[in-house]
Structures are given as structure tokens and as C-alpha cells.
Amino acid sequence: MFAPALQGHRPIRERLLARLQAGRIRGSLLFAGPEGIGKRRVALELAQREICFRRTACGACEGCRLFEGDDLPYELPNLLRITPEGKAGVIRIDQIREGLDSANQPRFSRGVIEWASLAPPPNCHRWILVEEAHRLNESSANILLKTLEEPPQDTHFILVTHRPEAVLQTIRSRCERIPFAPLAGPEAWEVALRHGWTDTDRARWSALGEGSLRFLEEDVFRRAEAQVEAWLALLGGAAFSEAAGPLLPEKDGGVAQGEQLRQPLELLLRLLADLARIRAGAPPALAPWGERLAALAAGPLDPRPGQEAALEALRHLPRNLSPEPLLREVALALRTA
Incomplete structure (x- = not known):
């Protein structure tokens, strides 16, 4: 039935x-x-x-x-x-x-x-x-x-x-x-297998998806993967002009630029939450990036200013603010932290 x-x-x-x-x-x-x-x-x-x-x-x-x-x-x-x-x-x-x-x-x-x-x-x-x-x-x-x-x-x-x-x-x-709750990991991965995914990407695909099928299309997944790498670079002290490219929206995309910013901002919040988990002795949800997160967690970085800036940016997305200045402000909060 x-x-x-x-x-x-x-x-x-x-x-x-x-x-x-x-x-x-x-x-x-x-x-x-x-x-x-x-x-x-x-x-x-x-x-x-x-x-x-x-x-x-x-x-x-x-x-x-x-x-x-x-x-x-x-x-x-x-x-x-x-x-x-x-x-x-x-x-x-x-x-x-x-x-x-x-x-x-x-x-x-x-x-x-x-x-x-x-x-x-x-x-x-x-x-x-x-x-x-x-x-x-x-x-x-x-x-x-x-x-x-x-x-x-x-x-x-x-x-x-x-x-x-x-x-x-x-x-x-x-x-x-x-x-509705997220799918169990094996349930989501079974769907991924039917769409041509292989075990090479399973750990990162599953960690990013969190029991969802948001990243069944490879280009969508690769973009999210690149955005995680970009935030990790910025958290590590890289210059915005050098690392922020994957975070910026596609000007010719089918979705408004402000709405395209939702995903990278949410990914940043997940990374910052993982820093707090590691410091509390818990494993990170984004385990494939665990070593780099652990290195950041061992330093003096305070995740709270970055979290506050990202949440404030998410609240402003419906106003269609300019994407790059908004992201620069969030990145500056990370540097200040």
C-alpha cells in the first residue's frame, strides 16, 4: 500500500x-x-x-x-x-x-x-x-x-x-x-546510491545532508562542500578576498542572490556549533572536517560573535541587501572573535 x-x-x-x-x-x-x-x-x-x-x-x-x-x-x-x-x-x-x-x-x-x-x-x-x-x-x-x-x-x-x-x-x-524528522542515515544513503553516488563521498555527503536529500545533485553538493572549506579558511585567518569566492551568490542563478546566502550562513552556524561541541568533549556533527575543527577549537576563537552576526544576516535576507558587504560583515565578526 x-x-x-x-x-x-x-x-x-x-x-x-x-x-x-x-x-x-x-x-x-x-x-x-x-x-x-x-x-x-x-x-x-x-x-x-x-x-x-x-x-x-x-x-x-x-x-x-x-x-x-x-x-x-x-x-x-x-x-x-x-x-x-x-x-x-x-x-x-x-x-x-x-x-x-x-x-x-x-x-x-x-x-x-x-x-x-x-x-x-x-x-x-x-x-x-x-x-x-x-x-x-x-x-x-x-x-x-x-x-x-x-x-x-x-x-x-x-x-x-x-x-x-x-x-x-x-x-x-x-x-x-x-x-517530520530527518531520514535515518542508511535511508538517505540508499536514495543517494540510486542517484549514482559512491562510497567515496558518503561521509561528507551524509554529514552535510543531516538525513536530508538536499545534495542529491552533485553540483549542489560540491558547492556546499566548497562553502564549508571557505568558512574554515576564514576561521583560520584567511583574507576575505582570497577565500570567500564560494560563499558569494551566483549572479545568473535562478534564485534571488539574498536567498542564495541562506545556505552558506547556515553552514557557518553548523561549523561554529561544532566548535562548541568539541570544546565540550562531544564529537562534531561535521565529522569529515573534524581535524580542522579540532585545531580551531584548541585556539582562542570565540564562536559567539560569529553566531550573532550570522543570525542577524539571516534575519536581513528578505530585505535583499547586497551580498558581499553582508558576508564581509560576518567574516569580520569571525576575525574579531
Whole structure:
């Protein structure tokens, strides 16, 4: 009764299935947990099981093939997906009200509100999946709120996010929160093996991923790896102009430059937390870099100014500040510490 290729979260999936079969599943759910651990895929499994010819999400029938691949359609017979758009990565009001894409062309024939009110296909529910729900802007969130309060019969909203605190409180209060934990290490690595990874990179890949699948694409992983190396160099006293290259956002990237800074800042916080762990006699979470971290921990470096600067920078990211001055300020705090 479960998608064979989907790893982890079995207790949650079993509870959701049992409640669905008993008619006790809420109209609005909030799937919350770390980024890249499979929350979205669990949501898709609920819809896939209903379209599956065997009603099991078998992954082999024509119904299941509709759910295959990374380029999943925005509308399927019983599923509507709402995703962030554009460099700013926000979910706009017209996606909720009118169902138009960034080029102002119909991506699906109706907006969310009308789509939700239609009768579902036979023996199915209507599922509306809001991916990265923290990307709802205020206007789109308020429009969605009206439908979330009383979803039409047999219609279910699933909001997926790794930043539930950034979701409008009135929306959170109308959803049942389903908490997700990271995948177990072997579960995440089994998925990595299916994507061509080898044991050569297992230690670093697993340490950086922390039970997530964020780094399945090699270029994404290599960039994170380079960012760790850059911070270690800066912590060791290297000049910003010499070491900071991997930390700077890609100007031609598909994501806003401010948002690209989130990953390197979060990696810095993890490195600084590991310094504190080592000084307390505990092993570092980023164990593949343990020797270099231990050398830094043996010195007089105080991680607190760097932590405060990184957290302050993360708070400012939505303001689209200039990336390089922001990173220089954080690096200066490391040097001062």
C-alpha cells in the first residue's frame, strides 16, 4: 500500500493512510520538518495511491507514471500543485485566485478556489499541495485562508514547509501540523546510491545532508562542500578576498542572490556549533572536517560573535541587501572573535 521507491517516514504514512481510509483526515494539513527529507513526496503518495490502478502507489502502472520524474505537472486528475515562482521565489495571489503562471498564461484552467470546489474523480479526493508554503506572500496567504477555514467536502490542502514559523499564524492555526524528522542515515544513503553516488563521498555527503536529500545533485553538493572549506579558511585567518569566492551568490542563478546566502550562513552556524561541541568533549556533527575543527577549537576563537552576526544576516535576507558587504560583515565578526 506504499510507494516502493519512497524511503522513510513509514509510521507517518501508515497513520495518514489509516485515517484517510476511516474518513478521519483533516481538510488542511501542515507538513513541517527539515528541508529535503521527503515531506512533499509523502504528500504526493496520498494522491498517487488513488490514481494507481492497484490503489497502492505501485510505481509501475500508467496511473503512477503520471507522478514520475522531477518535472511533475502542476495539475493531475486529483492533484493541484502550487509552487513558488520567479527569482524572488514567492507564491503570488494570482496563483491562488486565477491559476496563472509568471508569463500570465494559463497553466491550469481554474484557480485554486474554483478547482477545490469541483467534484473529485470517482473514488478519489481532491488534493491541493502548496509547496514551500512559507513563500506565500501576505495577499496570497489571506486569500488562501478563506478556503482553508472550511475546505469543500473531499478536498484536502497539504502545506509543506521547512520554515513553519514563517507561515502566517492564522494559516498555521487552521491546519493540523504533521511533524517530520530527518531520514535515518542508511535511508538517505540508499536514495543517494540510486542517484549514482559512491562510497567515496558518503561521509561528507551524509554529514552535510543531516538525513536530508538536499545534495542529491552533485553540483549542489560540491558547492556546499566548497562553502564549508571557505568558512574554515576564514576561521583560520584567511583574507576575505582570497577565500570567500564560494560563499558569494551566483549572479545568473535562478534564485534571488539574498536567498542564495541562506545556505552558506547556515553552514557557518553548523561549523561554529561544532566548535562548541568539541570544546565540550562531544564529537562534531561535521565529522569529515573534524581535524580542522579540532585545531580551531584548541585556539582562542570565540564562536559567539560569529553566531550573532550570522543570525542577524539571516534575519536581513528578505530585505535583499547586497551580498558581499553582508558576508564581509560576518567574516569580520569571525576575525574579531
